[in-house]
Amino acid sequence: MTRAGGTRAALLDAALAVFDERTYGDTPVAVVAERAGVSVGTLYRYFPSKEALGNAVYRLWKQRLGERLAAERSAGASYASTFAAMFRTFVGFAAEHPAAFAFLELQQHESYLDVDSRTASTSIDETAVQFVTEGQKAGEIRSGDPHMLVALVYGALVGLIKARRGGLRLTDDDLAAAQAATWALLDIRSQAE
Amino acid sequence: MTRAGGTRAALLDAALAVFDERTYGDTPVAVVAERAGVSVGTLYRYFPSKEALGNAVYRLWKQRLGERLAAERSAGASYASTFAAMFRTFVGFAAEHPAAFAFLELQQHESYLDVDSRTASTSIDETAVQFVTEGQKAGEIRSGDPHMLVALVYGALVGLIKARRGGLRLTDDDLAAAQAATWALLDIRSQAE
Amino acid sequence: MTRAGGTRAALLDAALAVFDERTYGDTPVAVVAERAGVSVGTLYRYFPSKEALGNAVYRLWKQRLGERLAAERSAGASYASTFAAMFRTFVGFAAEHPAAFAFLELQQHESYLDVDSRTASTSIDETAVQFVTEGQKAGEIRSGDPHMLVALVYGALVGLIKARRGGLRLTDDDLAAAQAATWALLDIRSQAE
Amino acid sequence: MTRAGGTRAALLDAALAVFDERTYGDTPVAVVAERAGVSVGTLYRYFPSKEALGNAVYRLWKQRLGERLAAERSAGASYASTFAAMFRTFVGFAAEHPAAFAFLELQQHESYLDVDSRTASTSIDETAVQFVTEGQKAGEIRSGDPHMLVALVYGALVGLIKARRGGLRLTDDDLAAAQAATWALLDIRSQAE
């Protein structure tokens, strides 16, 4: 499991894998070390504590997800098509990195996350809020508290991936339908009475 | 903290409270017992294990939520108005029993839930799936895998409550907007292109 | 399981049964009470502690065994025939009261036996030692420390019953052979070189 | 108490000592660890459970005893003299390792012994049974179920050592007498009527 990036990367990889299999709270550090092919002592050379390791894993993947999402905000595109791209990115990320997605969104981290990690988490939110706010100004996204709308959309997305993880089979057509439905959460045209 | 219902009820109350504050996994049984005003030994007279206690709490509230949701399926009402009632029930439940809601929907239970508890959980889902399926047949709800649509809606609702719990302030108008947006996830009229 | 003798007897019966099934140390008093058909509280009305109960059971059966053994010392009989009678009594007792025998001889009691119980135990020994001493004087039993000879014989008998309990099948012929062999431990005629 | 053999050996030594003083069932693992001069956590590095530790101690000494007994079966020797050697070995083992002997033969192990330990125990029996069977064929040992005869002899031996442990003083002459008496259990010449 030792990646090119060296011991630290191997530890982050191993931690993600086992945290996904068992949960952060239920995973002894010895298991992480063993999976990474190093000793516990070595793990503690790279991370001062289990919490630090958990935070590092969390931050690493939250940032990766955030960057991929942010990259979709191409200038000039319509909000609907930008949303479509973001949706696909999100679903694609979950498909490519199921362990990372499950760890990030399906587990609880409150008990150990530090400020930096929370910030990483918030910044995704901010990107999304900004997108919604601008879309509202442009008259393409329905009115309403942007934070609230983001919460609804993000929640729907997480619900979708969670269901998929729980065994729900989704074809490309299903995903297209899911994207359309989720966009309806924001679409100004769905607001009409 | 001893409720009128007796020791068992006091334990269920205490367990819900501390599981919400700290998480099931991070809560020693001694803390539950203390909160209920009894000794550890007494807790074990009423529940054979910590897992059994966790399951009892989970089932109790999942059933209460399920019953309230199911009660909204009044005959003759339009799907839109039934959905509105369910939305209000869900949000109301979360407001009245924030600890219960957080415990049920914001925590992980995979590691200890038994079959009965999972069944209680599934039955809510089934109610919702049935609602969607019938709505589709009636031409009021958009097409698409009902399980997927339910996952989206349930996810959105959870996201909403989670945000509220995270500090987001929501007025009645906000909630009305949230309801409208969430209904758009299902509304056949949002499907038109 | 309630015997005619009343609650106390029922408790002694129940205790013997469960102590045999599980061991004194591994049996909660609640199990004894339940088996006797009474509550724990009641058990404590009849016996001040678990130890007292254990001692009472031990003493009761040690005495019964002792009395039956002592009864075989009929005057005028030869030592060989008296031994034969004792052997049969011992084996018969073990067959009739397997639980009692196993409890008495196959379990450890050191940790809780009180003086009275130890006395009851010793008196069987004394009877046997007296038998051996007299037999030696009469020239029918081999020379040697009587306590030692008794230890050998008693040990052999316990070994026999233990083996039987462990699954060894013994016919009447086998038992006759066992009796002959055991008597050889004492028989003056086996001493000849 | 840390022996040269390392921590594991120290734990086995300590366990034997305290199991003898108090009984396996009445000894907390903390006491074993303390006696061995290590912490509880360390004990669990070497033995996965208290049961595993108990089995390890049992097996270790049962094997040592078995090996010493088996070593006495020198070819060509008469059955009487082989028996004499085994008798001395047995008594010698009990004198040299009183704690081990008491633990092995004077305690109950049924509740926790695993298959391997039971096997170790059985193999001593098998050696003895084989000795008796061959002696019968050679016309030197009395007839009768070999398992039964072994049970009698082994029981007598255990009774002897138990009595010694209980305070009985035995001179070399006494032991010689005990050996003679015990051999009479098997001696063909004691069978004659």
Place this chain on the structure above:
DNA sequence: CATGAATGAGTCTTCATTCAT
């Protein structure tokens, strides 16, 4: 007198963290 709920000290076991080699 009987009941059985309540108590809490005591047991086994786990695991984050340290540190001698």
Place this chain on the structure above:
DNA sequence: CATGAATGAAGACTCATTCAT
């Protein structure tokens, strides 16, 4: 730098004993 043995505090669970009803 890496190793992994050692630590000990903490957690789940049991059970002899008490006492209010």
